[in-house]
Amino acid sequence: MRLIKSLYFQIICAVILGVLVGHLWAQQAVALKPLGDAFIKLIKMMIAPVVFCTIVTGIAGMTDKRSLGRLMSKTLLLFLVLTVISLVIGLVAVYLFKPGVGMNIDPSTLSTEGLSQYTASAAKLSVVDFFMHIIPDTFIGAFSKGEVLPVLFIAVLSGFALSALGDKGRPVLDVLESASQMVFKIFGYLMRFAPVGAFGALAFTVGQYGITSLGSLAKLIMTLYIACAFFVLVVLGSLCRLHGFSLWKLLRYFREEFLVVLGTSSTEPVLPRMLEKLQALGCKKGVVGLVLPTGYSFNLDGTAIYLSLAAVFIAQACNIDLTVGQTLTMLAIMLLSSKGAAGVTGSGFVALASTLTVIHDIPLAGLALLIGIDRFMSEARALTSLASNAVATVVISLSEGACDRQTLQRALNGTPAPAPEPAAQWTQDTPPHRN
Template sequence: MQKEALVGHSIIEARKPFYRILYVQVLIGLVLGVLTGHFWPEFGAALKPFGDGFVKLIKMMIAPIVFCTIVSGITSISDSREVGRTLVKSMALFYLLTVLALLAGLIAVSLIQPGAGMHVAVSTLDPSVAAKFTKQAGASGFTDFVLHIIPHSFFGAFADGEVLPVLLISILIAFGLSRAGDGGAVVTKAVASFSHVLFMSFGLIMKLAPLGAFGAMAFTVGRYGIRSIGSLGLLILTFYIACSVFVVVVLGTLARLNGFSLWKTIRYFKEELLIVLGTSSSEPALPGALRKLEQLGCRKGVSGLVLPMGYSFNLDGSAIYLTLASMFIAQACDIHLSWGQIAAMLGLMLLTSKGAAGVTGSGFVALVATLSVMPDLPVTGVALLVGIDRFMSEARALTSMISNCVASITISLWENACDREVLARELGQNGRVELPVGTKIAGATVMRDDNSWVSTTQSAA
């Protein structure tokens, strides 16, 4: 956490040496990973365990952090109806953003038409590729999706590490503690203390982020390389354009309407976004994003509820990918879809996009689930995409992460659960003067130790 010294109307901030800043280290790790994978592909591909190990360490922490954040947040809310309002507003915003994301992918692929002229015969496609992912896709019905939220046991939710079952248990326990009187207060205090320990432990794990980003990027470039893009480069470009337009136009407008800057928000979460870029997964960024939302002035009971929900209900990157990939398969296989068929496909994707967790490859699994129940498009068409999916996974995860951060701030503002003054200051909209560590300020010295920022707060003489 960063502490500051106030001098007059300026905020004095102690500044780390650039090489000790986490996002700089992660950026260096990404660059080294690309170079290693490109020049020594076999060695780069062998570094996959570094990225996988880092993601597993983070996923190990997600379930207890989400549980503690939501429980301590909800128990701090005196009006239980506020939780219901937050849930309703969140779901309404999530579905609106999902619809816009689906349309963004549809418009982009219809205008650029990356699959036109490929003339792929369906009979020549390898069915084993789709079969390998069909089991992962599982049942896609609404009833199955709802029942999947209910864990087999209390501790089973934590063992599986899925966000939605943990979210359900957290809400139930939080309401139970709110009605338990003095006994509940003891447990609530213990949960808050445990949450502090978890975030301290998470901070230690995050020191390995540069190594994890290095290993994951070296594997991606070493295993797939630039050559694997080949003739499908236009599809990748189309997808990145669609994601960029969605972020700039849709999320930028949402942020502007609610009085905060999209660009400054992206800059504020730069460490988390670089980790998402390196690992192709938004899950490693969840604990850090929860902590930063609280630093932005968002009340834990609201932002701590909205952000974990967004990881299952607001995966806009996957939504863009679903429409774009489906229409690409139709174009490549010379299959003409009527507007009625496209509308039915969009309706189906509103459900299947919600089943895609924020992990690497989940968007591809959601695509298989969509095509498996659509008679108009061949599920074997996913064989065209499997070789480049890793290059699209980064954009899916980044788009979803940015969307969830913006949505969490927006819902907090709608619920009057965000201090706008703190939000403006943290996003850098007020004057901020950075001074090196050790600078004297009216007789006080700004300094820091290895774990946290330490400063003296006082007015200028």
């Protein structure tokens, strides 16, 4: 009975049922798309208030404000290193397995139907536009679209302002702390619909694209999953060992969140729950509130692996040999485009289109080879990025001394917290203390 009530068990059943319904009743399964869309929309509704309350209360509660600059510098440096490693892993994987070799595709024969929405979004991406997008049109406007970066920007400003006000800002801080508890409670209610959302999203995906569509490009999909698994197990695993905790136990701790991401192909629905559970690991609210939302925009390692792998795959399929110089230029552009696509629907595909639009060495029409299977590949991207951000948040917290190791190990091992010692009581045999 306890197993049936477990959210983890319910999501597993929903995922399996979604695949079966999508495969056996494809036409009816496509009509279930609103279930997945509605769940994602419900959760995205809560992202802005959760991020705002968490960051403001976290920064206002930090006693050493000078450490904030060091924290952000360390965070962005780690994200940069992880992104570079991800791009290189994708590159090595595609040259090692050669999934596109032998396809002998003529780019002029490829249909570009359905690519316009991605190329239009890609054309709008630039470094300047990306940073301008961080600044919202109005203070309230940052909440209207539910995007992380504008909310992060005004939350940091608000946190510093409340901290500077001292006791005068205490009433506002108390309200935000109460509001934070309220939004997390609402989010807890909404997460009960996670199995329904995962079922609808996965049934639609399998019904729309079909399991059989994986056959022709199975080698490419397999290469991506192998590259992502290598990044998680070797790179992230090494990072965890260096900082004294188990990657496997951390992944197990977030198993429900990974299943939701698997079903929805998006990391956004689990952001509020990730914030809550990372704090339960012993990480301080201020550090978690800054590192995790920043990682959602600047640490898309799954997307980075996909970018270098998919671009070279298209070149292989079209019999295009890239020089070392062309490859290095491509990686440099991808380092920027993987950040600029944050918050854009189909971010991995849009970032790839943005890269191909700039370098011209690989035909843009080659995207047509990937559009039919992108949904299946997006799951690997999302899962890898979520794992990377979870590990990065714990690592940064530990390096800043902002994570209690005993609480971390206890939570990862699944052992309950020790009960507080009972207060000493005076008895007739114990004389009262006298000064």
